[in-house]
Amino acid sequence: METYYAFAPRGFTSFFRAIPVWIKEKVFLKKIIREEFKKAGADTGVNIQIGEDIPLLFPEHHLSHAASAFYPSPFQRAAVVTVDGVGEWATASICRGEGKNLEKIKEIHFPHSLGLLYSAIT
Numbered sequence: 001m002e003t004y005y006a007f008a009p010r011g012f013t014s015f016f017r018a019i020p021v022w023i024k025e026k027v028f029l030k031k032i033i034r035e036e037f038k039k040a041g042a043d044t045g046v047n048i049q050i051g052e053d054i055p056l057l058f059p060e061h062h063l064s065h066a067a068s069a070f071y072p073s074p075f076q077r078a079a080v081v082t083v084d085g086v087g088e089w090a091t092a093s094i095c096r097g098e099g100k101n102l103e104k105i106k107e108i109h110f111p112h113s114l115g116l117l118y119s120a121i122t
């Protein structure tokens with residue numbers, strides 16, 4: 001929304017195309033996730049329902065990337081660098097992993113993004 005606002009009136013077509021998707025998928029994301037788990041449970045016969053009493057957590061985008069690289073790695077200590085388009089506002093991050101801890105040290109924020117530059121070119 002902030003980006004569309006900053007670049008208005010350019011992007012109105014894209015904005016009006018995106019709004020129904022945001023409303024349908026992003027605003028009701030938790031409800032959709034709970035319904036999909038319920039359907040998957042019904043399909044497989046396994047009870048994997050997520051009730052309203054169980055919170056759904058959404059970890060930071062780049063921290064998730066860093067965790068998926070660091071935790072299965074054989075290293076007890078590591079610098080973890082992530083670079084992609086954009087997640088929340090971060091486009092790149094540096095984390096310090098040590099044992100069970102993963103600490104974000106630095107982030108680069110949108111619009112500065114190697115990933116988006118790559119996307120624009122490709």
Ligand SMILES: [Fe+2]
Pocket residue numbers: 061065084085087
């Ligand atoms: Fe990503």
